[in-house]
Amino acid sequence: DAGVIQSPRHEVTEMGQEVTLRCKPISGHDYLFWYRQTMMRGLELLIYFNNNVPIDDSGMPEDRFSAKMPNASFSTLKIQPSEPRDSAVYFCASSLGGDRGHGYTFGSGTRLTVV
Amino acid sequence: AQSVTQPDIHITVSEGASLELRCNYSYGATPYLFWYVQSPGQGLQLLLKYFSGDTLVQGIKGFEAEFKRSQSSFNLRKPSVHWSDAAEYFCAVGTTSGNTPLVFGKGTRLSVIA
Numbered sequence: 001d002a003g004v005i006q007s008p009r010h011e012v013t014e015m016g017q018e019v020t021l022r023c024k025p026i027s028g029h030d031y032l033f034w035y036r037q038t039m040m041r042g043l044e045l046l047i048y049f050n051n052n053v054p055i056d057d058s059g060m061p062e063d064r065f066s067a068k069m070p071n072a073s074f075s076t077l078k079i080q081p082s083e084p085r086d087s088a089v090y091f092c093a094s095s096l097g098g099d100r101g102h103g104y105t106f107g108s109g110t111r112l113t114v115v
Numbered sequence: 116a117q118s119v120t121q122p123d124i125h126i127t128v129s130e131g132a133s134l135e136l137r138c139n140y141s142y143g144a145t146p147y148l149f150w151y152v153q154s155p156g157q158g159l160q161l162l163l164k165y166f167s168g169d170t171l172v173q174g175i176k177g178f179e180a181e182f183k184r185s186q187s188s189f190n191l192r193k194p195s196v197h198w199s200d201a202a203e204y205f206c207a208v209g210t211t212s213g214n215t216p217l218v219f220g221k222g223t224r225l226s227v228i229a
Contacts, residue, residue, distance in 0.1 A: 004158075033216060042221045043205070056216075091158055103149050103207075104217060106158035 006092050006107035013114055018080040021110045024073055025094030033104065034067055034077050035091040043091075049075065082114045117142040117208045121220035128196050129228055136191040136223050138206030147209035148189040149217065150180055154202045162204075165189060176200070201227045 005024040013019050025032050033048040047057040052069045060067070064083070069075040079086055089111050093104040118141040128134050140146055147166055151159040163174025170182040180191045189206060203224050207217040 043219050045216055048216055093159075103151075103161045103164050104159075106151075106160070108158045 004092055004094050004105050004107035006090075006110050008110060009108065010111045011113070013082055013112070015083055015114055016081045017114075018078065019082045019086075019112060019114075021077040021090050021092075021112070023075045023077070023092030023107060025075070025092070026105055027073065029094035029096050029105070030072075031095045031097070032069060032075050033093040033095075034075070035093065036088045037091060037109070038088045046077070079112075082112075084114045087112055087114050116215075117146060117210055117218050119206050119208050119218050119220040121204075121206055121223050123223045124221070125224045125226065127226040127228060130198050131195050134191075134193045134196045134200070134225070136204050136206075136225070138189045138191065138220060139187055140189060140206075140208045141187065142208055142210065144211060145184070147211070148180075148182060149207040149209070150174065150178070150189075150191050151205040151207065151219075152176075152202050153205065153222075159205060162191070196225075196227055198227045198229070201225055 150162040
């Protein structure tokens with residue numbers, strides 16, 4: 001299995017532009033999580049899905065952030081418009097059965113820089 | 116709701132020395148517990164996990180952790196640290212209900228000196 005695949009690995013964009021981050025979870029996993037990691041805040045859960053349905057998006061910082069999971073093998077996190085304070089590493093993770101025992105498999109992350 | 120505390124933000128050890136990273140959790144029942152490692156520029160990798168049974172669990176890369184219910188702790192240990200162990204380590208707690216996301220600690224950064 002190739003693991004959780006995220007693209008792009010690095011993204012540099014100008015303030016005000018739309019940014020789309022992509023994630024392909026492990027086949028058969030029924031949960032998908034989006035995290036943001038910064039030096040100041042550490043690892044923050046933004047949103048998670050169960051069987052492609054968003055369960056909790058309370059961690060999404062603002063309306064500028066949106067996430068979709070149109071099918072079991074693909075999810076996107078979109079920021080529109082982007083701001084410099086959105087600069088962070090964004091991780092996608094997937095799991096089988098939520099927090100019940102199997103743990104999460106993380107992707108390698110997307111490092112976003114908004115200038 | 117469950118919570119996790121990693122009291123040490125940064126630890127420095129000499130190569131070959133033993134290591135113990137602390138993790139304390141708060142949860143009303145027996146939790147599921149995890150340790151993850153994050154090398155620079157990488158995602159988090161699962162080191163080991165505790166579900167039930169034997170309170171001493173073995174993981175990858177020579178790490179082990181011991182679940183102590185009386186102390187609400189799940190400390191990570193390694194008898195002899197290698198320079199390649201320098202990384203960020205995260206403890207996480209899950210619930211037996213399976214309906215809530217894992218809660219991660221803020222991490223402990225490990226530096227290894229010669």
